[in-house]
Amino acid sequence: MCHAFLTDSRFYQFLFHIDQEIAAEVKANGCRCGGVLHSARYPRKPRGLRGLLGESYQTRLSFCCAVDGCRRRCTPPSVRFLGRKVYPGAIVILVTALEHGLTPNRRDWLIETLDLWPQTLSRWRKWWREVFSASRCWQAQRGHCMPPLDPGQLPGALLGALTGGDLRQRVCQLLYLLTPITTGSCSGYLRAVTDPQKM
């Protein structure tokens, strides 16, 4: 598996553009009260590859309704941030998926390059197995796959079930599939602005 894109800043810029497209659509739809949404980004301090991620990763795109008495917060789904996890979603996916097939040298290299704590890896494995596997997002995806995917093999099983050309494309597709779980304050955008097949 070639995962060189993981240390390519263009990959992270590409994901930022997708987040911008999603956010533009959320903004265009406005608040459910009919109000206009104003930008209200909040700060993020992602770990791992900070030098590569650039300015845009220092904030999460978010909105706040302009109407007094509503002021509802609306944080669009994201292909960059997997909920509150401090590492970019692509790293969380790929490192957990790779882990079983890694040589000890390669594993050490990833841990060092990505500034990972070894205990973070076991936390992520647990998250895929226990939290993600209980999500509606997973239940929906699982229903599409024949034979059914094994939750014990997440996220590698999902990555393997996608049809994108190379690993980079499949990681993008998976990040897109996971967007429903990346926010609790904004649902129902769901009209895909970017065709995951073209990622």
Ligand SMILES: [Zn+2]
């Ligand atoms: Zn509102």
